Amino acid sequence: MPRFSEEVCERLGNYVYRLIDPRNGETFYVGKGRNNRVFDHAEGLPEILEDDSQTLGSKLDRIRAIRNAGLNVLHVIHRHEISDAAVFEVEAALIDAFPGLTNVQGGHASSDRGPMNHLELIDKYSLPTLPEPAHSLILININKLEDRSDRKAIYNLVRYCWRVSKERAEKAEYVVAVVRGVAIGAFRPLRWLPATPENFPDIPYSDGSEAHRVGFVGEEAPSDVWDMYVGARGKRITEPQLKHVQNPIRFWKCS
Template identity: 35%
Template sequence: MKTFEHQTRTRLGYFVYLLVDPRTGAIFYVGKGAKNRPFDHFRATKGEGSKAEMIRRIRADKLEPEVHVLRHGLSSSEIAEDVEAAVIDAIGLENLTNSCRGKGVEKGRATVTELNQRFCSRPVSINTIKEPLMKIWINQTYSPTMNAQELYDATRQYWCNVGKDKRTPDADGALMYPTVVALVGNVVVMAYRVQAWFSAGSTLSTRKWSGDPNRWEFVGNALPDHRLVGKRLVDDNGNSIRGNAQGYGYLN
């Protein structure tokens, strides 16, 4: 695998690059960095996810992935992060082997409906909600180009430290938190009724999982008519209720 010559590295500065499948010309990964960062990926080992698996498949055909530099001479890592995230959004996360959308997703690709929901939809104070809910933030894995199945899989997988009491039905067969709301920022993009929890990677999915089996995923049904879908969750002062880029919490 060729790398950048010393003089090239000094001229590139910060840059955004693409990994390309030479068999099809398809971009399968978008990254940002400096120096010889793109070539770090080619030291892939077993169990490093879908990007490493794609590299192994290309090499099985006696070829090497191509590195294309999309933008170079960027003045800071922060600018490179913005360009990287915009390119991921343009291609669609579901069409890449990247694990997340990158930095600044709150400013990223969104439909008119989503933007109107974010800025104009009716706020709902969490203190008025009496229903037990599991809140799951999917900021990093959400894409407006997702279909319904991809949105469902991004919401239900792959969560660590979901307590046994949260996953196991009581004596009457009821779960402590039977309803999950998927949040992008503070907007509920979908709700689901949970049927059961399973070990990560053990149910049929559009996503590939080769990681820790001690994480968890649920199966359930979409609730597109749930009263919170399309609403903004706020506190009593009208401030947005936001979680981490990716994570979960409970209400009631």
């Protein structure tokens, strides 16, 4: 695979790139880097993958499958000469534009400033604000929700499954479901359990690979608590430490 010369690397500066599967033309990863980072990722070099906190088996498996087919990973440098301050925003916008990526984390501030329709934007800036919590809370981001009025769907998405300490989670009185910076559901966890088929038989499973994560069995919060944190159509989260950037979990008064 070709490499950039030192002169080209110096001119490129920060850049954002896509990795593409030549078998179907599908973009499967978006990343940022400098120098020859794009080639190292496309080749699946172990030392690069080990240093990449966004990499899990799905990306490496895709690269191996491409190479086992006798092909090379394609790539596109989408934007270069990007300032340090802007590179995260450019990467995030590109991640938002390509669904189904193998990136483990979403783009920088995607949950707060990512793609929204006009109704979501109106809600984000005109709904009442979330008050100072009167309880210990876990706020969990569930941006894959399709219908904010479906309380059952909200519950099923927010309760399963998260990479969080079971002991710390058990300190929370309520779990608040968040979509694009708006609290849209509140639930009382009754039990936090390892995310196994035995503990969550109603969740579709392919294997028991989520056992290192946890979920909860619970119920809707009492009406007065729901009204406090959600209200009729949701409440905006304006407190900086409660906003979701990349980590989907935020704790409040759970230490």
